[in-house]
Amino acid sequence: MADGNVVMARGMPAAVAPPQKGTLHRIARRRSTLAFLMTLPLLAVIGGLVAYPFFYALYLSMLNKRMTRFVGIDNFTFLLSRETFQAVIWQSVLFAVSAVIAKALIGFILAHVLHALPAKGQRKWRGMLLVPWVIPPAVSTLAWWWMFDPSYSAINWVLTTVGVPPVAWLGEPSWARFSVILVNVWYGAPFFMIMYLAALKSVPDQLYEAAAIDGATGWQKLRYVTVPMMKNIIAITVLFSLIVTFANFDIVRILTNGGPQDKTHIFGTYAFQVGIQSGDIPLGSAVSLFMFPILAVFAIFVLRDVTRRNKEMTG
Amino acid sequence: MSGASVTRGAVAPPTYYKVGSIKRERRWALIGAYAALAVFVVFFLTPPFYMLVTSLKSSGEIADLSGNPWIVSSPTLENYRELLTQGNYVTHFLNSVIVTLAVVAITMVISIFAAFALSRMRFWGSTMLATGVFLTYLVPETLLFIPLFQIIGGLGLYNNLLAMILIYPTLTVPFTTWIMIGYFASIPKELDEAALIDGANHFQMLWKIFIPVALPGILAAMIFAFTVSWAQFLYPMAFLVSSEQMVLTVGIVSDLIRGDTFQWGKIMAGALMAAAPPLLVYAFLMDYYIAGLTAGATKG
Amino acid sequence: MAQVSLRKIVKEYEGGVQAVKGIDLEIADHEFVVLVGPSGCGKSTTLRMIAGLEEITSGEIAIGGQVVNDIPPRDRDIAMVFQNYALYPHMSVYENMGFGLTLRKFPKDEIRRRVENAARILDIGNLLDRKPKALSGGQRQRVAMGRAIVRDPKVFLFDEPLSNLDAKLRVQMRTEIKKVHQTVKTTTVYVTHDQVEAMTLADRVVVMNQGIIEQVGAPQELYHHPATRFVAGFIGSPAMNFIPARLENGAGALRMHLPNDIVLPVPASRTQRYAPHAGREVLFGIRPEHLTELRATDKPNIATFQATPEVVEPMGMETLVHFWMQGAEVCARLDPAVPVEPGRPLTMAADLDQMHLIDPVSGRVL
Numbered sequence: 002m003a004d005g006n007v008v009m010a011r012g013m014p015a016a017v018a019p020p021q022k023g024t025l026h027r028i029a030r031r032r033s034t035l036a037f038l039m040t041l042p043l044l045a046v047i048g049g050l051v052a053y054p055f056f057y058a059l060y061l062s063m064l065n066k067r068m069t070r071f072v073g074i075d076n077f078t079f080l081l082s083r084e085t086f087q088a089v090i091w092q093s094v095l096f097a098v099s100a101v102i103a104k105a106l107i108g109f110i111l112a113h114v115l116h117a118l119p120a121k122g123q124r125k126w127r128g129m130l131l132v133p134w135v136i137p138p139a140v141s142t143l144a145w146w147w148m149f150d151p152s153y154s155a156i157n158w159v160l161t162t163v164g165v166p167p168v169a170w171l172g173e174p175s176w177a178r179f180s181v182i183l184v185n186v187w188y189g190a191p192f193f194m195i196m197y198l199a200a201l202k203s204v205p206d207q208l209y210e211a212a213a214i215d216g217a218t219g220w221q222k223l224r225y226v227t228v229p230m231m232k233n234i235i236a237i238t239v240l241f242s243l244i245v246t247f248a249n250f251d252i253v254r255i256l257t258n259g260g261p262q263d264k265t266h267i268f269g270t271y272a273f274q275v276g277i278q279s280g281d282i283p284l285g286s287a288v289s290l291f292m293f294p295i296l297a298v299f300a301i302f303v304l305r306d307v308t309r310r311n312k313e314m315t316g
Numbered sequence: 317m318s319g320a321s322v323t324r325g326a327v328a329p330p331t332y333y334k335v336g337s338i339k340r341e342r343r344w345a346l347i348g349a350y351a352a353l354a355v356f357v358v359f360f361l362t363p364p365f366y367m368l369v370t371s372l373k374s375s376g377e378i379a380d381l382s383g384n385p386w387i388v389s390s391p392t393l394e395n396y397r398e399l400l401t402q403g404n405y406v407t408h409f410l411n412s413v414i415v416t417l418a419v420v421a422i423t424m425v426i427s428i429f430a431a432f433a434l435s436r437m438r439f440w441g442s443t444m445l446a447t448g449v450f451l452t453y454l455v456p457e458t459l460l461f462i463p464l465f466q467i468i469g470g471l472g473l474y475n476n477l478l479a480m481i482l483i484y485p486t487l488t489v490p491f492t493t494w495i496m497i498g499y500f501a502s503i504p505k506e507l508d509e510a511a512l513i514d515g516a517n518h519f520q521m522l523w524k525i526f527i528p529v530a531l532p533g534i535l536a537a538m539i540f541a542f543t544v545s546w547a548q549f550l551y552p553m554a555f556l557v558s559s560e561q562m563v564l565t566v567g568i569v570s571d572l573i574r575g576d577t578f579q580w581g582k583i584m585a586g587a588l589m590a591a592a593p594p595l596l597v598y599a600f601l602m603d604y605y606i607a608g609l610t611a612g613a614t615k616g
Numbered sequence: 617m618a619q620v621s622l623r624k625i626v627k628e629y630e631g632g633v634q635a636v637k638g639i640d641l642e643i644a645d646h647e648f649v650v651l652v653g654p655s656g657c658g659k660s661t662t663l664r665m666i667a668g669l670e671e672i673t674s675g676e677i678a679i680g681g682q683v684v685n686d687i688p689p690r691d692r693d694i695a696m697v698f699q700n701y702a703l704y705p706h707m708s709v710y711e712n713m714g715f716g717l718t719l720r721k722f723p724k725d726e727i728r729r730r731v732e733n734a735a736r737i738l739d740i741g742n743l744l745d746r747k748p749k750a751l752s753g754g755q756r757q758r759v760a761m762g763r764a765i766v767r768d769p770k771v772f773l774f775d776e777p778l779s780n781l782d783a784k785l786r787v788q789m790r791t792e793i794k795k796v797h798q799t800v801k802t803t804t805v806y807v808t809h810d811q812v813e814a815m816t817l818a819d820r821v822v823v824m825n826q827g828i829i830e831q832v833g834a835p836q837e838l839y840h841h842p843a844t845r846f847v848a849g850f851i852g853s854p855a856m857n858f859i860p861a862r863l864e865n866g867a868g869a870l871r872m873h874l875p876n877d878i879v880l881p882v883p884a885s886r887t888q889r890y891a892p893h894a895g896r897e898v899l900f901g902i903r904p905e906h907l908t909e910l911r912a913t914d915k916p917n918i919a920t921f922q923a924t925p926e927v928v929e930p931m932g933m934e935t936l937v938h939f940w941m942q943g944a945e946v947c948a949r950l951d952p953a954v955p956v957e958p959g960r961p962l963t964m965a966a967d968l969d970q971m972h973l974i975d976p977v978s979g980r981v982l
Contacts, residue, residue: 035518036433043430043449043493050486051452054463061463111356114349126353128602133360135598135605136591137547139565143587144363147370147580153378155366155385187360192609199610210669211702215716215767216690218336219345225715229706241453248456251549255569269458269550276462277554289459296454335691338668 062287076287085263086271090291092178093267097247100185105239107186108193115194116201127198134191142255145184146171149256174264177257181265184252189245193238200234201227236306244296268292364591371395371585378580395585404559405586408567411477412590415563416545419484423541424534426489431496432522436508452490460486461554468555475557484545492537495608499533500526536608539601543594564590618680618770618803619645620666625675627661627827635661637827638675648797648804652814653824653850659807660775662824666805667696667773680770690719695764696773699780701756703748703763710744713762727766734765737799738792754785758792765800774806778813790816811851815839823847840970845979848901848972854936857907857946858899858974865894872900872973874921875942883917883968890973893982901972901981904936907948909956910965917968923948924961937962 065072080086111130115123133141148155149170157167170180204227212222228235250269253259259266259274266274268288276285370378372391383389399405464483473479503526511521527534552563562570568586572579598605620643627636636658643649651659664670666677668689676683684692695716703712711718713734714727735741738758748756757777764772774793778786794817797804808814814821815835823830823838823846830850831843842848849855862873863882870882870890880900882890910920923946925937935950948964956962973982 039429039433042426043489046426046485046489047448047452050464050483051455051460054460054467055455057463057467058459061466107356110352114352117345117349126357128599129357130360131598131602131606132364132595135543135594136364137543137549137565137594139547139549140568140587140590141363143568143583144367147584148363148366150580153381153385153580158385187363191360195606195609205700205702207698207700207702208704210667210689211696211698211704211763212715213669213689214667214694214696215763216719218690219341221719225719226704229704244453244456248458250458254549254553269456272458272462273550273554277465282462282466286462289462292456292459293454296456300454336688337686338671338688339686341688 058286058290061283062290064283066281066283068283072283076284077291080284080287080291085266086288088263089266089268089271089288092265093247093292095178096182096185096249096253096265096267097243100182100189100246101239101242103182103186104189104193104242105235107190108195108197108238111190111194112197112201115198127195130194131191133188134195138188138251139255141188142184142252145180145187146256149180171257172261174261177261177265181253181256184256185246185249188252189242193242196234196238197231200231204230240299240304243299247292247296364588367584367588367591370580371582371588373581375579375581395581396589399582399586399589404562404567404571405589407560408562408564408571409589411562411567412546412564415477415480415484416542418481419488419545420538420541422481423485423488423492424538426485427493427496427537428522428527428534430489430493431500432526434493435497435500449490449493452486457487457550461550464551465554474555475561477556477561477563479555480548480552480563483551484548487548488541488544492541495533495537495540496530499530503529532604532607535601535604539597539605540608542597543605546594617645619643620771620803620805621676621678622662622666623676623678625662625665625677626673627658627665627670628673634827636665639824639827639829641822641829641832643803643805645803646801648806648817648819649822650806650808650814650818650820651822651824652808652811653830655809656826657824658827659809659824663773663775663805663807666771667694668692693770694773695767695769695771696775697757697760697764697777699776701748701760701780703756703759705748708745708747709740709751709759709762712748712759713766716763716767730766730768731762734762737765737796738762753781754789757781757789761793761796765796768802770803772802772804772806774804774808776808777806778808778810786813793817811853815851821851823850825850842972842981844981845899845901845974845976848974848981852903854904854947854949856901856903856972857944858901859941859944859946860976861898861900861973863890863894863896863898863973865891870894872898874900875944876923878921878941880919880921880966880968885969890982893973893975897976898982899974899976901974902966903970904947904949906967906970907946908965908967909948909950909954910963911951913965915967915969918965919968920963920965922961923964924959925956926958928956928958 061068062076063071063073065075115127115130118126147153151169151172154167154170156170161167168176171177208226208230209222212226217225247267248269249267250273253265253267253270254273257265259270263271268291272285272288275288276282279285366386369386369388372388372393372395374390374392374394377388377390468474468479468483471479473482507525507529508521511525516524547565548563549565552566556562556566559567559571564586568583568590572583572586620641622639622641622643625636625639626634628634639658639662641649651662653659661670665672666679668684668687672685676685678684679692679694704715707715710731713731717727717730731744732741735744738761740755740758740762743751743755743759748759751759757780760777777793778789781789790813793806797817806813806817815838818835820832821835821838822832825846831838831847833841838847838851842851845858849858859874861875864871864873870887872880872882874880923939923941925939925948927938929936929938930952933952935952935954935956937948937950937956939946939948950956974980975982
């Protein structure tokens with residue numbers, strides 16, 4: 002009987018075939034949906050509070066001051082024609098590049114010094130040397146502001162005591178630029194120190210021993226063993242720091258607020274002044290966006306270099 | 317052919333530097349090291365030291381230009397007392413605490429879940445998402461604050477502390493997720509499998525196994541989130557206006573500078589107290605603090 | 617001239633731990649000397665002191681007649697092959713090998729000549745452009761050796777170079793090293809914990825134990841005439857058997873009383889040597905290869921006794937049997953054709969010309 006056969010045929014699989022097949026499917030699907038759900042908040046944060054505002058900024062930058070009509074790249078061309086803004090570009094680059102170079106050098110030197118110390122001493126000194134990084138920059142810059150004060154500068158007091166004329170740290174444009182860079186270097190060098198110290202520790206001791214036997218002096222070991230082995234970390238930290246330094250706000254804002262005569266303005270502080278203080282949101286947006294292409298170029302170059310070297314050395 | 321040693325020393329090595337001495341080299345290295353340490357320790361620690369010195373001076377002593385500004389002749393705790401009893405300092409401090417605690421909690425929840433999913437469960441787009449996380453660092457706060465200004469205004473959250481809690485995570489979540497991915501990835505898969513066999517579902521695995529084992533990484537990430545939130549300056553400066561909503565970093569400056577008068581003693585006292593929480597966390601948890609920094613780079 | 621002298625060398629670490637407790641050693645030019653011993657005996661530390669990688673606490677080391685205590689490694693004119701090869705990962709094989717010469721500003725064509733020469737000796741000419749990560753363990757070890765050869769130093773130092781290789785490769789590389797030494801003839805100091813390597817490679821073997829030198833001598837010398845119990849038990853595999861015994865003077869003849877009521881005569885050639893120790897507790901030492909089943913032989917001093925093997929290990933080319941005497945485990949090497957099973961008593965034959973008596977207190981071989 003057809004029904005009977007069908008019943009039997011259906012009865013057999015039901016008893017014999019593993020019921021998991023259907024369940025497995027469900028688990029697999031559930032797993033990936035679960036995973037998706039778990040990353041949803043992250044996606045929300047990145048999508049809603051980073052990606053969306055970024056594109057919104059692009060949109061804003063192409064509006065007129067009252068945000069009533071679309072003006073294309075007028076804001077950008079306007080900025081580029083202004084001398085003040087040209088100076089801001091130059092100042093930002095000068096600030097970022099010189100600060101990062103100084104920080105990398107100091108960090109490199111200090112990492113070596115620390116690495117050469119015995120373990121206990123190393124902890125102690127390392128602890129002291131990281132302090133500038135730990136204090137919020139907005140707070141520590143206040144101390145520098147006070148030390149640079151035109152009338153009461155404690156640094157000037159030291160200078161005059163040894164017979165050197167006092168310096169207008171924040172009043173004179175060149176010195177103001179120097180001061181801003183100095184405070185940034187003060188704040189950021191410990192970060193480099195810590196990174197480089199970790200990288201130094203990862204270079205196997207035996208390579209140095211082999212180099213010593215091969216005939217390398219201290220400097221040669223540095224050049225032929227240390228730096229090549231550390232190239233990746235150096236590149237990553239420099240990139241990271243370039244981005245962060247380029248986009249700096251706190252230090253310049255508190256110390257000079259862009260002055261004197263806008264000579265220390267960088268993208269962040271200028272955007273704040275133009276966008277929020279003067280109320281021209283689209284223009285401010287345009288100012289900030291200038292940063293992005295420069296950062297992106299840096300990032301691409303260094304990342305490409307890093308992944309290539311990674312493949313070379315570890316395969 | 318006694319003179320011609322063909323294989324040995326056919327070309328005499330060029331004369332180079334004279335023979336060194338281990339003792340002498342070590343001595344110079346030590347001198348150099350301690351000199352560098354001394355110089356930089358002085359450079360690094362002078363500002364906090366001066367903050368402390370100034371905070372203990374009365375305004376009279378500060379205004380007095382004669383004498384050494386680096387020492388306190390008649391120390392006083394007046395500045396601290398005034399800050400803690402009058403004005404808005406305490407409010408600002410509490411605001412910072414509230415925001416920071418909330419942001420740390422939110423950050424950790426988001427990043428732990430996301431890191432767990434990204435490191436353990438392969439699903440479509442997971443690698444894309446991981447790179448995306450890194451790319452968010454190319455969009456700094458100084459670029460985002462203007463559009464966010466509009467958005468926050470549009471949401472009616474202008475001049476509202478809650479807005480801070482909402483947007484700070486953009487600064488902390490990418491990096492903490494990255495840290496956590498690194499830590500989770502280093503937990504051997506066998507642990508998962510043992511747990512699955514023991515009958516755990518994914519949530520139990522996360523709660524009972526991953527989190528305890530990755531605790532150092534979690535601590536490091538928490539410290540990072542804490543430090544970043546506490547130190548935030550641009551966003552509160554742009555989005556908070558009134559004193560009751562203000563956080564510490566902006567509040568010190570805005571409150572204590574009336575027109576042209578700078579109350580430096582109180583400013584420094586306020587600054588020092590503002591620096592205290594991160595410094596304390598650092599002092600007690602230094603290893604986790606540093607682990608948080610280096611984890612990003614070395615595991616990245 | 618490239619002789620190496622160690623005079624009263626002591627290495628002490630902070631806290632008073634002495635890794636090397638005063639050793640003297642003279643290594644002749646062109647000699648291949650192996651420092652061998654268990655881990656922690658101080659052999660690597662000694663090598664590193666010769667290299668200049670460890671500070672010498674007291675004593676003097678001289679290379680080629682010149683005291684080198686205060687001279688940094690780069691000026692000692694030595695080359696070293698490390699256990700982990702220590703090749704520079706970012707340099708090609710060619711650059712790795714030529715690195716020492718590059719540092720000393722040798723002319724480029726001289727560097728090329730030397731590198732290619734060394735590459736030819738070690739048969740790695742086709743690898744010159746590769747980076748270390750693209751090489752196998754054996755190839756890396758060759759590059760490390762090439763780096764040393766290129767330098768043409770006064771002394772080669774090897775720090776357990778074969779320990780990271782698998783057994784088969786190890787045997788192969790051992791022969792390579794020996795061949796290289798025959799070609800290049802540089803004075804060599806070689807450290808290993810493997811006594812087989814020591815025996816096969818060395819002109820002279822230095823056995824070290826807990827920071828002191830137990831014995832120095834040619835391999836055969838150490839095998840046949842060990843000076844201490846440690847050396848006797850260290851050289852040779854399977855290790856020498858040590859059976860507690862008592863030396864008795866009875867009925868005008870010197871005899872050894874072993875456990876299980878076994879009594880063995882002392883060969884006439886040894887009577888004079890052992891007579892002064894009559895009445896004392898000693899250790900009877902005999903190598904497994906000299907303890908066999910009873911077989912036809914013309915060796916003059918074979919003694920027999922009964923023993924019951926408890927563990928039997930058929931190795932194919934021989935059969936190892938283990939039996940116990942009063943707690944001491946004894947191993948014997950039997951001809952594979954001998955029928956033997958655990959629990960069945962067997963007549964053992966000991967070649968007493970090859971025996972050693974050891975003072976259990978001082979460890980010295982009598």
